[in-house]
Amino acid sequence: MKWDPARYVQFGDYRNRPFFDLVGRIRAGKPRLVVDLGCGPGNLTATLAERWPKAEVIGLDSSVEMLRHATADTVLPNLTFSLGGIAEWVPSSGTDVVVTNAALQWVPGHVGLLKKWLDALEPGAWFALQVPGNFNAPSHTLMRELAESADWADRLSGILRHNDAVGEPDEYLEVMLDAGCEADAWETTYYQVLQGENAVLEWVRGTGLRPVLAALPPTEALEFEAEYSALLDKAYPITGHGTVLPFRRIFAVAHKPA
Template sequence: MALTWDPKKYVQFGDFRNRPFFDLTSRILATEPQNVVDLGCGPGNLTATLAERWPGAQVQGLDSSAEMVTAANESDHPGNLSFEVSDVAEWTPGQDLDVVVTNAVLQWVPGHQEMLAAWLQALKPGAWFAMQVPGNFGADSHRLMRELAESEQWRERLDGVLRHRDAVSEPEEYLEIFLAAGMRADGWETTYQQVLQGENPVLNWVRGTGLRPVLGALSPEEAATFEAEYSAQLDEAYPATQYGTVFPFRRIFVVGQKL
């Protein structure tokens, strides 16, 4: 099932969504790369920071969403940056690539571990690869969504829509893929304690990403019914405080350079 994306909804929590990207790319020590690719560039605002960081490089942002690429192309971006619609699952690295970044994308691609291994093997010596995926599929936000989708009321409509249990690997498994491909690599995880503001903040967060397969599979009326029940469960799991709603979010990172 092809997902549709709302660029405005995706960047609603920009400060929180952007931070892992900068934590990831700060570990890339390339100085004067010539060719840089951002796989799953979304609306392109973060890809633009790569073009600004390396003004001598040709930076390309790829995304499978035409909506995201349209938003990226309509944005004010550096002249050394271009965007193109492309399915990550069909992409292969060229021998001219110096830096590859993929931020919060691979979790959408079943079997991406084998694909990742092939990409890393194909990189030229000295090239950098940086990846980040969410590691919160066991969190209440996803567990409750999954359990509701598997309930008697929704099982028939949502069977097979969510694949949270095997969406990503653990950090040590990704690190092993990098090392086996001849990379010097650094892997780590971070759980951000995000304090969200406003009404139904966790629901609004997952509307931009993890809930999209459910919304895409249901009619507007069904989606509203699902959201109402799910939102009530989220309110219990993530109670609001006088400071806002604390929403822990675990992320998994690996950065490596080909030896």
């Protein structure tokens, strides 16, 4: 399932804002090693390298396409990128800050992994996560209903995860507190005003719709998109200001006492 870096950064301002809201809660002074799990095209990872110029900053991602884009733009001497899966990652000695932004929803069982990561981190370390919390929004429920309909179920059954994709804020908070951390969890719904025709479809093409498109041959993918787009047009009508897309995000930050 390939990622398209250009499509992903198409709505850069909206996709970037939760990242900065998240890392603004990290109060690490002089970290040695900073890791960005699921770094994507690397533009946000670079801001971590700029914030902590004396730290070694590593961006980890499983997408060759994303890392090709990230490494092509790398100019900071303390920033490197590595190919690998989040589920297989373990903190190495000296890992003082871990950030994962809009990535854990792709990792089944990540709540259990969070427990292990927090246990493995050294005292004084920070762990900050952000995941989308919109799996019950029309953009996702309509997609699932269409994929499970009689016309598409034989090709798309089981493709879309939803019930267990992410935890709720209190679930992440409890895991962090149980690990002996100082913790903060919250949620925010951003009301994003998108411009242009089929704006919500363009948004989900870069993320949530990817598993469906990857499972279908090109002709059928276009057919699914057309049916899905008609449903989105009714759920998210264009106004005189654009198309309003409410987007709920879930945040949690943990700090292990020194």
